[in-house]
Amino acid sequence: MQKIFWTVLFLFVVSCSSSDKDINEVKKTDEGPDLLKSFQMKGKEFDKFQESDAPATPVPTVVTTPEAKVLAPKEEVVDQKAIDKKSKKEKKATAEASIAQVPGQFKYPKDFPEEYKNYDKKSEVFWKQANPSFKIGEQMVFDVKYFGITAGQIALTVLPQKMIGGKRSHHFHVKMTSAPFYKMIYEVNDYLDSYVDAEKFLPLKYMVVQRESKQDVDDLQLFDNEKQTTFYRYRRLKKKTNEEKNESDQKFIPRFYQDSFSVLYFFRSLPLNVGQTYEFPIITRAKPWMIKVTPEKIETISTKLGKREAYKVNAITQYPGVLKANGEAIFWISKDDKKQILKFAAKVKLGSIDGELVDLIDGK
DSSP states (O other): OHHHHHHHHHHHHHTSSOOHHHHHHHHSOOOOOOHHHHTTOOSHHHHTTOEEEOOSOOOOOSOOOOOOOOOOOOOOOOOHHHHHTSOHHHHHHHHHHHHHTSTTOOOOOTTOOHHHHHHHHHHHHHHHHOOOOOOTTOEEEEEEEETTEEEEEEEEEEEEEEEETTEEEEEEEEEEEEOTTGGGTOOEEEEEEEEEETTTOOEEEEEEEEEESSEEEEEEEEEETTTTEEEEEEEEEETTTTEEEEEEEEEEOOSSOBOTTHHHHHHHTSOOOTTOOEEEEEEETTEEEEEEEEEEEEEEEEETTEEEEEEEEEEEEEOOSSOOOEEEEEEEEESSSSOOEEEEEEEETTEEEEEEEEEEEOOO
C-alpha cells in the first residue's frame, strides 16, 4: 500500500507541469496529410480549395461583410418602343430582377433555409465590429490538465497566409500532444488547420488529423461562400475493433459563421464589451451550432508568464432543434490590444479540462 502511495505521488509530481522539452516538441508545426487527396475529392468544384503560398502583403485589419456576387447585365442597345409595349406583368418582373442586382443586397440560393436567414440578421452586425488582433507568427502554448494532472500540451499558431481558390487566407494551426507520463494512459498526436478568408473572416477549409491510442480520425470541411454550401468528409478507424466509420454530406450554410476553431480568433477580434452577448453560428460537419460569447467581467489572473488583466469570457454552444446538446467553456482573454488567450476551462463528460498559457510568441 505504501509503495502504491509513493508511486502515485511521484507520477502526480512529475506530471504537474511541462518541461522545456515538452514545450519545444508541441511548438513544431508539423504538416498533416492532404485530406483533399486522402478523400479523393477531385473536379472543378474542389479545385478551388487547393492551397498555395500567398504574395507578401500586409495582413488586413478590417473585416468587410460578405456581399452577393453581382452579375451585371450586359450592355446592349434597347428599343424604347419595345419596352413600352411590355405588359405590366413583365415590367414588374424586370423591376424585381433589377432590385436583386443592387450591390450589397444578398440574393439567397433557391430553397435556402429560412432559419439560416434569421441567423444572418443577428450575426451580420458582429462581422462589422470585427477587428483582428493577431499577427503572423503568434504562438500560444498551453499546459492542458485533466483532473489536475498535466495530460499534454496544445500549441495555437498563426502561420503565413495562404491562397485558397484565389482568396488570401489566414492560416491557423493547432498541434496537440500527450505529456510523456500520460502517453502510458492515452497517447494523442493531433493536428488541425483552419483557413479563413482574410477579407471577410469566413472559413474556407478546415482539416483535422487525429492519431491517437484508440482511434485515427480524418475530418475535412470545405466552405463555398459563393454558393453558401459546405462539403464535409469524415473517417474514423477504431483500432481495437478495426471498425471504420465514414460520413459525407453537402448542405447549405449561413452567410455569417465560423468553424469550430476559427471561432477563437473571431471572438478575439470583437470589442468584448462586458455584459454584451455575441451570438452567431459555428458549422461542424454541415450542422450549425449556435455560440453565445459573453464577457462577464474583468479580473487579474496569474499564469506561468505572470499577472495580467483579463476578460473572463463565457462561451456556450448549443445545437438547435430537438437535440438540445450543449457545451460550456470559460476563456480568460488579455485586456489589451492583443487579446491573447491566457487560460481556459471546459466541461467534459467525466470532469473538466483546464489550460494555462506557458509559452508565448507575439508575432509580427
